[in-house]
Amino acid sequence: MHHLHDHNYKNLFSHPQLLKELLISCVPEPWVTDLDFTRACRIDKSFITSSQKKLESDLIWQIPFLSGQEIYLYILIEFQSTVDHFMALRILRYTLELYSSLLKDKPAMKKLPAVFPILLYNGDERWTAPENLSDLIDERISLDFIPRFRYFKIAENEFERDKLLALRNLIGALFLVETTEREALVPLVKQIVDILKQEQPEIAKAFVSWLQSFFADPVPDWVTDVSQLTEVPTMLATTVQKWKEELLEQGKSEGIREGLREGIREGMRETARKLKKKGMSFTEIAEVTGLSIEEIKNL
Structure with missing residues (x-):
């Protein structure tokens, strides 16, 4: 992953x-449902050394409970593909x-607040490092x-595809x-678009910026600035068209080509619906989307 992708990935969790969504979907702790996310405050601090910034990034959130107390979330985002045993x-x-x-900051403090440490790992290799510090220490x-x-591990490659689809969130x-x-x-592009339509515009914009940096090198022109969610289907359809051209050149199977065609057509149908409104x-509309007038009438 290059630097822009790392930056956009961290920006999503800002x-x-x-x-x-991350906590509710991935952290099965009872206190999560008692957090007041409307008053969550990101702390502008980082404890990552300059030599490690290319390999990891950190985010710190201060979130109050509905009951009035507060907790700190320390999220370490691990970008490197190798596993650090320690x-x-x-x-x-x-x-x-x-x-x-x-x-x-508060020298009169008598009791420290709770800090919940999270490791967010998006590498390809299976995460095998101990999660408990005591497992790293001789017990003589x-x-x-x-x-x-102990830190709480969230490894993306440990989730099954069906479970990720069932989350129905970003x-x-x-x-x-x-x-x-x-x-x-x-075949999943439409489901991703449906999810984006439910999100706040600024989050949808951040997600599309992340998609751009994740797939493209160099950065293409199809995503420059997304200010409204209604622009997303068209841009994703453009991405699918790019995928189609690349896959056809590689001689992929007819089944994949058919899936690509349907993904593009669904994006065009969504665009046509919005243009009708x-x-x-x-x-x-037919000139813009390539759909027939009859098909547009029936949308």
Whole structure:
């Protein structure tokens, strides 16, 4: 992944709504449903050293509970494909640095707030590093004197495709795109569009920017600035057209080509519906989309 993709990936999780989807979809802890995401506040701090910034990134959120207390979420995003066996030690160090920062800001503090550490891993290799710090320490002394610390792992490649589709949110779509072969995504384009239509415009825009950096090198012209969600279907249809050209050149099977054609036509149908609502004539819509006038009338 190049730097732009890393930046856009982190930017997605800078939105409280996507943070909410991540926790509700992936963290089966009872306290998650008691969080007030409307008052979530991102903390402008980072404890990643300059030498590690190309391999990882971090996000810190302060979120109050509905009951009034608060919790901090420390999210470490791991970009490198190799597995760090001592990840638990690294995340513990970052967590302790966060605590030190909080004490510096509030020296009169008598009790530290809870910090929930999350590892978000999007590499291809299976994550095998211990999640518990104690598993990295020799146990020849009493366990009472061995630090107890565990991070919560979210590894994208451990989710089954059906489960991701069943989420029906951008977290499912994000993980699906990153873990699925390009040609296998074609029949799922409409479902991704349907998900985008349910999201806030700024999140949809961030997701399309991420799609651009994920698939394209160099960056194409088809996504420059998405300010309204209604623009997304057309842009995704353009992406599918690009996929079609690439796959046909590679001599893929007729079944895949048929899936590509249907994905493109569905995108054009969605565009035609929106143009009809804007009052454009059937003839003009047919010229733009390539659909027949009869088909446009029946939409």
